[in-house]
Amino acid sequence: MVLEWWELAIAIVSAVAAVIATALEVRERLSRRRTPSPSPDPPSPEPDGRYDVFVSYTEADSESAELLASRLRTEGLRVFLAAWIGPGLVESLEKEGALLASANGVLLFSGTTMNDSAIRDEYAALLQRAHSGGQRFIPVLVEDVELPPFARIRRPLDLRNPGTPEFDERLATLVRAVRPRSDAS
Structure with a gap:
């Protein structure tokens, strides 16, 4: 065949x-x-409960927040990020305590930010702390959005393009702005 x-x-x-x-x-x-x-364990809380930076963000911006917080920690800064709250703790109480114990507040702004009622509360608290002189408030753009009026009057930081030289330069600017004065060199 x-x-x-x-x-x-x-x-x-x-x-x-x-x-x-x-x-x-x-x-x-x-x-x-x-x-x-297994994913790496999140950083443990600062032993003295004080932070250089409180990072506020929506769940939709968690990837950007994790990147920013991790980079700030590699620069030696003490950073509070809600995703790093340990099991068994009450998130709202931990956030409130960390906000009060932070020298600086950073709020990531994207299209979802002001639609989240918890983040609107954090925004109000960050503004109140900034007005009372207890904390610097830094708006950070992670998407192309119009900032609300009280965030707009501050000099926002544009961190919309991770992985670029501009991102690294702007991140260095943020580090200088939030680094404790005794650590600045």
């Missing part, structure tokens, strides 16, 4: 497709078996 060239081509293509399908199935089964690697 002699096979025509097209019959041979169909047989080869079918065999290759069967091998690929089997490989994909094996890969899918293996990926289901793998246990996810």
Whole structure:
């Protein structure tokens, strides 16, 4: 029995497709078996309960907040981030205590910021602390949005493009602004 060239081509293509399908199935089964690697533990609270920076953000901006807070910590700053609150603690009480114990407040502004009632409360508290002279309030843009009036009168920081030299320069400006005076060199 002699096979025509097209019959041979169909047989080869079918065999290759069967091998690929089997490989994909094996890969899918293996990926289901793998246990996810544990995420690193969040930083522990500062021992004296004082912070250089309180970072306020919506859940939608958590990735930007984590990036910013991590970078600030690598610069030696004491940072409060709600995502780092330990298990068993009351989030609103921890946030309130950290806000009062922070020298500076940073609020990330995006399209979702002012739609979140808890963040509006934090915004009001940050403004009140800034007006009473107890804290610097720094609006930080993480998206192209119009700032509310009381944030607009302050000099906002544009951190919309992570991974760029401009982002790093602006982050350095933020670090200089929030670094405790005794640490500044």
